[in-house]
Every structure is written in C-alpha cells, then in structure tokens.
Amino acid sequence: MSRKRVYRSKKKLGQIPGSVVYTGERTTNKLFLEAFDYTSKNCTEKELDTVEDSFEFKHTDSVTWININGLNHVTEIEKLGKHYDLHPLVLEDIVNIAQRPKIDEYEDYIFVVLKMLYYDKSQHIVSEQVSFVLGKNYVLSFQESEGDVFDAVRNRIRQAKGRVRNLQADYLLYTLIDAIVDHYFGVIEVLGDKIEDFETEIFSGHIEDDASRKIQELKREILRVRRAIFPLREVLNRIDKNETDLIQQKTITYYRDIYDHLIQVTENIDIYREMIWSLMDMYMTTISNKMNEVMKVLTIMASIFIPLTFIAGVYGMNFQHMPELQSKYGYYIVWAVMIVIFVGLIYYFKRKKWL
Known part of the structure; x- marks a missing residue:
C-alpha cells in the first residue's frame, strides 16, 4: 500500500459513520460555486458568492445545475447538504475522495460517484472524484478542484443546443456523465500511443536503460484507469434497472448509449493491459538476445x-x-x-x- 493511501485511511480511522472529513491533500483550494438555471426558453448563469445563494433554486420549476469546486470546504458542503436534505453518509462519501464509482438511491434523490480522468502537464494521469446528486429538478455536482470536462455541456445550455434545455434534470445528469465517459477515450488514446511508441522502440532495438521503469509506469497507469472505469459499468446497469421516478424511461436509452461507450473503453483497456504484459516479455526477450549475442x-x-x-x-x-x-x-x-x-x-x- 502506498504512503498516500495509508495517510488517507488514517484520516477515517475511529470516525463516527457519517463524519464529513475531507481525505484529499489539497487544502488551499478556494470555494467556487456556479449555477445554471434554465428552461426551454430562458437560461440564467450565475457565479455564486456563498452556499446560501444556491438555496433559492431548490423549489423552482426550472432545471438547475449547481456545481461546487473545493471539497476541502467541509462546512459549506454540510450547509448545502442540510438544505437539500442529503443523508450524512452521502456527505461523507462526497468529501472522501477514495470512493469507488457507485450509485445510491434515496427517496428524493440519487447519489452517483465516478472518476474524472485526464493527463496533467507532466503527462501523468490524474484521477479526480466527481459526485452528483440528482433531484427532481436539480443536479448538484461536487469536484475537488477547478477544471473539468463540462465546458461543452455549459455551452449547450447557454446556446440551447441539443436536447438539454428541453428535457429534465435526469437528462442533464446524462450529459455530464457522458462528457466524463467521452473524455475517457482521450485518455485511452494517449495511453495507447505511449504503449505503441514503446513497442516500436523495443522492436527497433533502441532500448533505454530505464525501459523497465517505463513499463512499470505504464502498468500503474493502466491499473489506475481500470480501477476508475470498470466499476462504472455497475452504476449504469443500476440506472438502467432503476424504478425511481427521477429518471424517466425515455432517458434510459441515453444512459444505455453511455454503457455502450463504456464497454468500448473497457475493451481497449483490456487490450492495452495485455499489450503492456507483452511489452515486459518482449523487453526481457530482447535483453536476453543481446546477452546471447555478447556471449x-x-x-x-x-x-x-x-x-x-x-x-x-x-x-x-x-x-x-x-x-x-x-x-x-x-x-x-x-x-x-x-x-x-x-x-x-x-x-x-x-x-x-x-x-
């Protein structure tokens, strides 16, 4: 177990179930709140100063998306959770960034956790937890820090493109999850390019001294991606089989489309995983052949x-x-x-x- 995981688990040891304890490492992030409130004809976009400013949207007839960045602001998240009647265990899971993708159904809302993946400037995979709460006419999203993959969704809401302004909150949740899953393809493509470039390097015989370290890094990356993506299939399966009124039957078809995309992503992950294991065999074979030539x-x-x-x-x-x-x-x-x-x-x- 890595030092980071031990550190995060220690934060939860001895805590009462339902304790809202932020388990991340970034503690200087500022709280950022934004709200999109829209109907088929009108759209209001606001950057909120305080959590209390979001309370007015709960009982409107329009669809509202409230996005919160900064999970380290536990007190503010608790205020929001109290106003929207969120269960203490939901609040606990929101700020516990070690959660695996999952879905929990409550009487008045659905809680979904998944991972948003992207490459940073150093070409290392970053896995950021994103939590959603789907209510009758609202979606709450919780992110650890600023920066996400939802800009296309924001533009569709602003410009009334597609169906998002004409359908309910369940379709909004679909568009947000779809944006995350679509971004998985970009991550998988970069990872595939890394594997293919290294494979070409091995075949050409130009092997660097740190080749074994690169293979281990590729293994860790593919396992991290796999750990973040594979449980999401169970989430989408449960959405498909749900009996709640919060997700309409006509919207289920769109969630099935996400599931199809996810199957494609997981198949690519399995292929790349096998390729990485083959890379180690190829590397060892190449080293052995070079040694045989010397001998x-x-x-x-x-x-x-x-x-x-x-x-x-x-x-x-x-x-x-x-x-x-x-x-x-x-x-x-x-x-x-x-x-x-x-x-x-x-x-x-x-x-x-x-x-």
Missing part, C-alpha cells in the same frame, strides 16, 4: 584463441630438450601455424554463419 562473440573469440594459447603454452615451457626450440625457423613456423589456425577458424565460423 556468442565471447565464445567465438575464446574458441579462436584456445588453440593459439595452447601452442604458445607448449613452446613457452622451459624444458631444455625440445627439438623445435633448436630449429632455425621454428619461430616463424609456429607463427605460420597459428595464423593458419586463426584464419581457418574464422572461415569455419563464417561458413556456419556463426559470424
């Missing part, structure tokens, strides 16, 4: 110099009665024999295609 060269060199060393050793002995030592041309004859042996072995190895 082959050393063996051939040893095979060439063994007979030469033998001859030099024999005539390097200090016996007095060695007939060849008295020969006038003995030195030249030994050199000739050694050269012939050397050339003959080279020719033999070439013919056998060992060189």
